[in-house]
Amino acid sequence: MKKLNDLMTMKQNGTKISMMTAYDYPSAKQVEAAGIDIILVGDSLGMTVLGYDSTVYVTLNDMIHHGRAARRGAPETFIVVDMPFGSVGVSMAADMQNAVRLYRETAADAIKIEGAHFELISQCRLIGVPVVSHLGLTPQSVGIMGYSVQAKSKAAAEQLLQEAQAAEKAGAVMLVLEAVPSDLAALISRTVTIPVIGIGAGIDTDGQVLVYHDVLQYATEHRPKFVKVYGDFTTGIEALHQFHQEVRLGQFPSDDYIYNIKVLGEEHD
Known part of the structure; x- marks a missing residue:
């Protein structure tokens, strides 16, 4: 199982x-x-699994439920779990309580916090909760920033660079950069010493993250520009339709799928 030190060594x-x-x-x-280095239990499950139109409806209980399930499925993988909308930014006491609960109850290796919550990152570090910072496009704030490329001006780029440095100084163990210009992402990756994972941030970050359902075309309706499809789960619809047809026509179950054991006497035939 990879540890933080292993991921740092990979960056170096x-x-x-x-x-x-x-x-x-x-x-x-x-x-x-598949041997992938890190699993992110992201609050994007709101759209991909729960059927919401944004991440803002996902609760802390949802994240704990799904985080536990992912840990059972991948006991040997480094797992990061998202702090959902509303669990951060209330008060330091409430935020810390939520962070500790998420970390403890999911057995995650780290939690992820969107936005410039550097004091919270620092407080988590003090008590031993590893935090992944998420900057750039932060989906929990789409009501304000919208779904678009971030840091497109020089001033905004300089601010994002400063935020990345502030996240590292506060004690973040990793950084996710979403939907930012590739040259800026490359500069940030060179500037900070912690691993930088990009999504829609070009090839020069220390790593890449994509959404399981996007790369497999599994019940997703919108595919961002930065998503590459590697598989096709849409064939599942054809399989389900075939099952429906065989049941309707009385073709399933055939003898191959029946327990042919005579348990009743001939008088019951």
């Missing part, structure tokens, strides 16, 4: 880090079997 050696979202036991089991 120039070995790219792979991260994939997984939200339950079977998907986490597949991701671990």
Whole structure:
């Protein structure tokens, strides 16, 4: 199982880090079997698994439920679990209580916090809760920033660089950069000493993360520009339709799928 030191060594050696979202036991089991370095139990499960139109409806209980399932499916993989909308930014006491609960009850290796909550990151570090910082496009704030590339001006780019440095100084163990210009992501990756994982941030970050359901075309309706499809779960619809047809026509179950054991006497035939 990879530890933080292993991930730091990968950055130092120039070995790219792979991260994939997984939200339950079977998907986490597949991701671990594929040898991927990190699993992110992201609050994107709100759209991919729970059917919401954004992440803001996902609760702390949802994240704990799915985090536990992912851990059971991938006991040997480094797992990061998202702090959902509303669990951060209330008060330091409430935020810390939520962070500790998420970390403890999911048996995660780290939690992820969106936005510039550097004091919270620092407080988590003091009590031993590893935090992954998430900057750039932060989906929990789409009501304000919208779904678009971030830091497109020089001033915004300089601010994001400063925020990345502040996250590291506060004690973040890793950084996720989403939907930012590739040259800026490359600069940030060179500037900070912690691993930088990109999503829509170009090739020069220390690693890449994508969403399980996106890369497999599994019940996803919108695919961002930065997503590459590696598989096709849409064939499952054809399989389900075939089952429906065989049941309707009385073709399933055939003899191959029946327990042919005579348990009743001939008088019951």
